[in-house]
Structure formats: structure tokens, C-alpha cells
Amino acid sequence: MQIFEYNGSAVVAMVGKNCFAIASDRRLGVQLQTIATDFQRISKIHDHLFIGLSGLATDVQTLYQRLVFRHKLYQLREERDMKPETFASLVSAILYEKRFGPYLCQPVIAGLGDDNKPFICTMDSIGAKELAKDFVVSGTASESLYGACEAMFKPDMEAEELFETISQALLSSVDRDCLSGWGGHVYVVTPNEIKEKILKGRMD
Amino acid sequence: MGDSQYSFSLTTFSPSGKLVQIEHALTAVGSGQTSLGLKASNGVVIATEKKLLSILVDEASVQKIQHLTPNIGTVYSGMGPDFRVLVRKSRKQAEQYLRLYKEPIPVTQLVRETATVMQEFTQSGGVRPFGVSLLVAGYDDKGPQLYQVDPSGSYFSWKASAMGKNVSNAKTFLEKRYTEDMELDDAIHTAILTLKEGFEGEISSKNIEIGKIGADKVFRVLTPAEIDDYLAEVE
Numbered sequence: 001m002q003i004f005e006y007n008g009s010a011v012v013a014m015v016g017k018n019c020f021a022i023a024s025d026r027r028l029g030v031q032l033q034t035i036a037t038d039f040q041r042i043s044k045i046h047d048h049l050f051i052g053l054s055g056l057a058t059d060v061q062t063l064y065q066r067l068v069f070r071h072k073l074y075q076l077r078e079e080r081d082m083k084p085e086t087f088a089s090l091v092s093a094i095l096y097e098k099r100f101g102p103y104l105c106q107p108v109i110a111g112l113g114d115d116n117k118p119f120i121c122t123m124d125s126i127g128a129k130e131l132a133k134d135f136v137v138s139g140t141a142s143e144s145l146y147g148a149c150e151a152m153f154k155p156d157m158e159a160e161e162l163f164e165t166i167s168q169a170l171l172s173s174v175d176r177d178c179l180s181g182w183g184g185h186v187y188v189v190t191p192n193e194i195k196e197k198i199l200k201g202r203m204d
Numbered sequence: 205m206g207d208s209q210y211s212f213s214l215t216t217f218s219p220s221g222k223l224v225q226i227e228h229a230l231t232a233v234g235s236g237q238t239s240l241g242l243k244a245s246n247g248v249v250i251a252t253e254k255k256l257l258s259i260l261v262d263e264a265s266v267q268k269i270q271h272l273t274p275n276i277g278t279v280y281s282g283m284g285p286d287f288r289v290l291v292r293k294s295r296k297q298a299e300q301y302l303r304l305y306k307e308p309i310p311v312t313q314l315v316r317e318t319a320t321v322m323q324e325f326t327q328s329g330g331v332r333p334f335g336v337s338l339l340v341a342g343y344d345d346k347g348p349q350l351y352q353v354d355p356s357g358s359y360f361s362w363k364a365s366a367m368g369k370n371v372s373n374a375k376t377f378l379e380k381r382y383t384e385d386m387e388l389d390d391a392i393h394t395a396i397l398t399l400k401e402g403f404e405g406e407i408s409s410k411n412i413e414i415g416k417i418g419a420d421k422v423f424r425v426l427t428p429a430e431i432d433d434y435l436a437e438v439e
Contacts (some may be wrong), residue, residue: 078313089306 002106005123006031008179009054011041011151012170013110013120015134016162019190020118022050022110023170024199025141028057037182037203045071046081047194048112050187051091054139055105055125064101065176067091084111084119088129095127101183102126106138116141116191141180144173163188171201215326215333225333226326229282231336233367236281238402239268240374241339241365242395243350247388247418248341250279250350251395253368253403254413269415269425273298275343277415277423281368282336282355287315290334294318311342315351315359318378323357337367343417370402377401388418397439409435 010025010173016122028039041062042052070090074082082090088109095103102125110120122136123129130136130186137145148169167186174181178186184199215223239252252268269279270287272294280287297317301309318338326333338353353359354368364382366374377398386394392414400407409431417423426434 077316078310083307086305086307090304093304 001031004055004106005140005179007055007057007058008177009041009060009139010137010145010174010177010180011052011054011106011108011139012135012137012145012166012173013052013056013108013122014149014153014157014162014166015118015120015132015155016188017156017158018112018116018118019159019162019188020110020112020120021159021162021186021188022052022108022184023166023167023184023199024052024054025139025170025174025180025182026185027180032178034182035117040185042185042187043068044187044194045087045111046075047169048116048191049082049084049087050189050191051087052108052110053105054108054142055103059103059105063094063107064103066094070094084109084113087111088119088121088123092123092127092129095123095125099126108136108138110189110190112191121162139180141173141177144176145169148173159188159190159195163195167197167199171199173183175202213327213329214331223326224354226356229333229335230337233282233337233355234369234371236283236336236368236371238366238368238374238399239281240277240364240378240395240398241279241341241352241362242364242378242382242386242391243285243341243348243362244386244388244391245384246348247343247391247416248348248350249388249391249395249414249416250277250339250341251399251412251414252279252281253391254411255404256411258292263410267413267425269351269413271423272314272340273302273308273342273423275308275417275421275423276314276340277342277417277425278338278340279413279415280336280338283334284335286336287338290318290321290336290338293321308344310344311340311349311351312346312347314342315340319357319359321357322353322355330355339365339367341415341417341423343419343420343421343423348417352382366398373402374398388416392434393438394397396434400438407435408432 013022023042028036115187237253241250364378409428
């Protein structure tokens, strides 16, 4: 039994023109059994910073709580929101602290940095950062996601088109993976608003 | 370090509500060599007297103004050895912040952490407060900043301030001369004039030290040649 495939997950983030989109599936399973169809994998850190966590669900929840804790203290001390790059460095440091007993998650971080420039990155479970200019993927459906994103992605898409692209990429990829799916949860973030949508795909 | 007679805090409250050790520490600061700082519209300057014990001392080896990070510098009045310890601790804290966030530490955060260290030494057993007040000059995203940190651990942001022997004359002079829209070079001239006010003997590039930081966000200690240029302009 592979521990990273125990619960099943799919997370993807894409860069658009002064905006970004981050999406995940909604299935929570215990190996072959589906337990929930509304599991939150993506969470907001602040209005211009989101983190999606794939992997073991208990670590997803705990890691999210720890990161929110750190960010809240940072906000109080420094009287400002964390920049996405800074947050990514923080996540990497927190994951590496547990180098020999790691959190079994792969984070996907997406945010708008200075001048509303979109920033995305992913890292492995011990904090090795991977920055990308177009898209990042993680989870049990990651191989299908890589293929779908590579085929469908275009640079400088506006928010509407970005939403369509990321939704199609997500749904087609999770359909090829039995451990992820049961719909999708998409956030499209522009400098002025956050659009949240639930997708209905193959409910299996 | 295990003797029970000494494992109590020297900073226990007096009946009048003061911490006597901190008062004494401030006295130590007040009898130290004068140092001062000015915040200009486009930078910060800090300066200090550098009176050496004898003419035999190699003045090039004495550096009172120190970097904490590439864009934050500091100077002190009071006990030199205590200053060295604080500089070491502050530099470590700045590097830890950089390592964690991959972002240079904001001036306010570094000042706060240094002040926390100084406060800890007023509330622990078997230690004494630091006998220095620091002037911290930095330039970050919030612009030029000048902070003073006292032995008690309290810190203040100043437009212009002085510490040490000549503090009251220096502050009066600064109050008269300081303007908000001063540029960095004007501020350096004003700093030199303020130091001259209470200077015993002839002021020269060998017995003062000046550090500055401008919009380039690089803190530099001026060379004696540069100080000579500014002194000539002031004459």
C-alpha cells in the first residue's frame, strides 16, 4: 500500500494574465472506499494567496492549520500580508524541519505578488521547491494532469478562459484516476476578486 | 552560576516602582561618548565621537559603527563590549529571518527582536542589563528609518536623536536645525555640526565615525577621506 495514494487527490494551479487559478478534486477515500465527496484541499491564506495540499488527508489538515497559525502571527507582527514567494519559503522550511519523519503532502502554492504578478510553485513532501511559469500539479492524478495541462495551456489567458482551461484539464485527468474525482473545486483569483466554483463531473 | 545568593534577578522593583539597575544602566549610557542619528527624506545618517584612550592606539582598528545587515547599521553609546554582544545576536537573528523567509528582515522587526533580547536581560536571574543604548539606521520597503533601543528594552523611532555625554546640547541643537525635507548630504552636515557642538578638542576624520544609508539601501561607513571632504564643506 502506497501511503501517498491512501486518500487520493488531485491539485493543479495555472498562471493567467494578472490572475491565477487553483483547482482540486473533492474525493476523500480510504483506499477503494469513498468516504466524502466535499473534502477541502485548497485553502485561502489571504486574499491573494492560496495553498492546495495533496496527499495524506490528516497531514493536509494539520499542515494547513500550522501554516495559517504562522501566517496569522506574521500578519500581526509585521502588519502586512505575506508575499507568495515568502510563504513558499516558509512552507519549504516547515516541511524540511520534518525531514526524517515528513508530512505526507505535496503543496501547491498560488498567489499574486508585487504588481499583481501571478506566482505558482509546488514542492515535494520535504520542501524541494519547484517554481513554474505556466502550471503546477500534484496528487495521485498528477501524471494525467501534466499531460492535460501541457496540451491545453496557453500563456496570458484572461480569467474566463483560464477557468475553462483549468476545469477541463482537471476533470479529464481525474476521470483517468480512480482515486480522485467526484467533482472539482476551482478558485480563479484576480487583483480585485476571488471567484469560487464547484464543478460537476463524472461522480465516481 | 549555582550559588543561590546570586540566582535572583538584579532588576527587582524598588518601592518607588523603578528598576534601579536599569536606571544605573542608563547612567552608564549617559557617560559614554556622544552618538547621534538623523533621518533625511532619502536616507539616514548615524555618527559618533571616536575618542581613543591614547595617541598610541591604532585608530583604524577601532570601528564603533557596525553593519547588522547590508541595509541596516548601528552605533552605540555606553559599554563597547556589551555592544559587541548585541551586534552578534542581532546579526544572527537577521540571518535566521533571511533563512526562513528568503526575504531581508524589515528594520522594525530587527529592532523589536534586539529590544526583546535586551528586555530578557532585565528579567532573568544572574544577569545584568546591557550598558548600551543603540541607534539603528536602516532603509527598507517602508523607507528610511531610525530607531533608538534602550537598556530596558524599549525602542523609539526618531527623526533625529542623540545619546551619551552631550545629549541635552545635541538634542537642543538638532531640534533647531532639523527639517523634515532634509536631504542625506544636508543631514550629514548637520550631524557633523551637532557633534562639533560639544566636542572637546579639534574635530577631524580620525576622531569621529559616520555611517550612512541612502535610497540604494546599502549601509556604508564613510572612509576618513570622505569625512575630510564633509568636514571641509562644513567649514
